[in-house]
Amino acid sequence: MATHQTGPASNIDRVTGWWVFAGILLFISGTLNVIYGIAAISDSKFFTENATYILSSLNTWGWVTLIVGLLQVFAGFSLFADGSYGRWFGIFAASASALSIIVLHSLATSRSERSA
Numbered sequence: 013m014a015t016h017q018t019g020p021a022s023n024i025d026r027v028t029g030w031w032v033f034a035g036i037l038l039f040i041s042g043t044l045n046v047i048y049g050i051a052a053i054s055d056s057k058f059f060t061e062n063a064t065y066i067l068s069s070l071n072t073w074g075w076v077t078l079i080v081g082l083l084q085v086f087a088g089f090s091l092f093a094d095g096s097y098g099r100w101f102g103i104f105a106a107s108a109s110a111l112s113i114i115v116l117h118s119l120a121t122s123r124s125e126r127s128a
Contacts, residue, residue: 031099035091038102041109042084049078073116080108 052074087105090098 031091034102035088037088038084038091038105039088042081042086042088042105045077045081045084045109047081049074049076049081052077073112076112077116080105080112084109 052070054074083101083105087098087102090101095101
């Protein structure tokens with residue numbers, strides 16, 4: 013006969029496939045952002061050779077991307093480790109990544125429109 017737990021559920025009982033999915037996506041996007049950040053910091057020609065940036069430089073945006081990527085990787089690990097703050101930290105890290113991508117895309121768009 014199965015027993016029914018009437019008290020508060022433990023975190024292990026609440027972990028669903030969505031938590032695993034979110035953790036995997038955070039880990040993958042964080043790893044890619046770390047790679048892109050290192051490529052931008054090292055002044056490689058991976059992105060573009062003669063780019064001009066409206067706001068700061070490629071090196072600065074490389075550091076921003078690297079830091080956001082590390083935050084995403086830690087958020088993914090926090091979700092996997094069943095950290096109680098992992099959900100909120102994951103939302104913050106994903107939002108920071110989305111904002112940095114929007115800013116970088118708007119910089120690239122405005123730069124390409126001016127050169128045309």
